[in-house]
Amino acid sequence: MGKSTNITWHETxxxxxxxxxxxxxxxxxxxxxxLSGSGKSTIANAVSYELYRLGINEYVLDGDNIRHGLNKDLxxxxxxxxxNIRRIGEVAKLFVxxxxxxTTAFISPFRSDRDQVRAIFEEGEFIEVYIDCxxxxxxxxxxKQLYAKARRGEIKDFTGIDSPYEAPExxxxxxxxxxxxxxxxxxxxxxxxxxxNII
Ligand SMILES: Nc1ncnc2c1ncn2[C@@H]1O[C@H](COP(=O)(O)OS(=O)(=O)O)[C@@H](OP(=O)(O)O)[C@H]1O
Ligand SMILES: Nc1ncnc2c1ncn2[C@@H]1O[C@H](COP(=O)(O)OP(=O)(O)O)[C@@H](O)[C@H]1O
Numbered sequence: 001m002g003k004s005t006n007i008t009w010h011e012t013x014x015x016x017x018x019x020x021x022x023x024x025x026x027x028x029x030x031x032x033x034x035l036s037g038s039g040k041s042t043i044a045n046a047v048s049y050e051l052y053r054l055g056i057n058e059y060v061l062d063g064d065n066i067r068h069g070l071n072k073d074l075x076x077x078x079x080x081x082x083x084n085i086r087r088i089g090e091v092a093k094l095f096v097x098x099x100x101x102x103t104t105a106f107i108s109p110f111r112s113d114r115d116q117v118r119a120i121f122e123e124g125e126f127i128e129v130y131i132d133c134x135x136x137x138x139x140x141x142x143x144k145q146l147y148a149k150a151r152r153g154e155i156k157d158f159t160g161i162d163s164p165y166e167a168p169e170x171x172x173x174x175x176x177x178x179x180x181x182x183x184x185x186x187x188x189x190x191x192x193x194x195x196x197n198i199i
Pocket of ligand 2: 041105141185
């Protein structure tokens with residue numbers, strides 16, 4: 001329940017539909033989820049680059065970056081992760097309303113948090129992209145040496161080690177990042193967007 005009272009929703013003069021017409025394409029959020037090191041940031045940025053090249057209005061919301069600003073008051077407890085995802089979901093909704101195709105790269109380990117974000121969007125606007133990569137491979141990559149730290153007990157509540165990751169049950173897109181190249185992953189996402197007439 002919100003704390004604000006006496007507030008009224010104000011419809012904007014220019015609508016999401018108007019912005020989509022001006023842009024010449026649809027808007028949606030490609031919600032990447034997966035373990036640390038699975039490839040969320042790499043693939044989300046590669047998708048974004050390709051969309052930009054095609055003249056599509058895009059934006060990337062990335063976990064580490066948001067935690068430097070908007071969500072710098074949040075840690076990695078289950079409660080803080082839920083609030084992290086809730087806020088990102090609301091920000092993503094504003095971007096989708098602005099007419100963009102956005103990618104988000106957050107571990108978002110809890111199914112209920114992701115489902116709550118899905119619920120604030122209209123049908124077809126929330127596209128869950130599961131970056132499916134075995135923990136062993138993520139740990140082998142360990143691009144930020146965080147798994148090594150977690151194994152040494154220097155980071156607590158690390159996803160996949162001592163904090164759970166709940167895989168999506170019905171994601172729109174599954175990318176096996178241990179089996180396909182980044183280029184193939186990008187093509188998989190673009191194919192989906194074209195098939196749905198979003199781009
Ligand atoms: N305890 C713990 N568990 C998981 N990840 C950790 C942790 N501490 C720091 N980091 C770093 O923070 C990035 C994950 O932030 P997110 O906002 O995506 O996490 S979450 O969605 O709220 O679970 C994550 O980024 P990625 O590696 O890009 O996933 C890590 O770099
Ligand atoms: N097929 C692939 N898709 C995505 N990343 C890959 C792939 N193969 C190797 N990598 C590497 O794995 C690492 C993934 O890191 P990152 O994108 O930061 O993951 P995350 O955002 O999920 O933590 C990068 O160093 C990237 O170069």
